[in-house]
Amino acid sequence: CVNCGKLKADLNDTSFADKVKHARDPKTRMSVVWNYCKTKTICETDAIEETDPDMPDEAAPVKKGHGGCGHVQPQIRKEGLKLFLQYKKT
Numbered sequence: 044c045v046n047c048g049k050l051k052a053d054l055n056d057t058s059f060a061d062k063v064k065h066a067r068d069p070k071t072r073m074s075v076v077w078n079y080c081k082t083k084t085i086c087e088t089d090a091i092e093e094t095d096p097d098m099p100d101e102a103a104p105v106k107k108g109h110g111g112c113g114h115v116q117p118q119i120r121k122e123g124l125k126l127f128l129q130y131k132k133t
């Protein structure tokens with residue numbers, strides 16, 4: 044993410060986690076992560092779970108999420124040694 048610096052991949056996604064787990068070679072693993080992250084256009088935030096007043100907090104399992112910021116990601120263009128960020132118009 045260009046705003047918070049986090050990786051846009053979420054290891055809680057089972058298909059992505061399986062691909063990364065089975066890629067032993069570092070170059071192959073980097074390729075898997077790059078191909079997954081290049082399609083992400085938003086740094087995904089954690090899903091806000093509503094708490095049930097009947098259920099005590101101790102019984103609710105705490106699931107750690109990605110923790111993204113929700114920032115829209117630009118396309119990065121390279122011209123020579125310069126990098127340019129292009130944001131899509133909304």
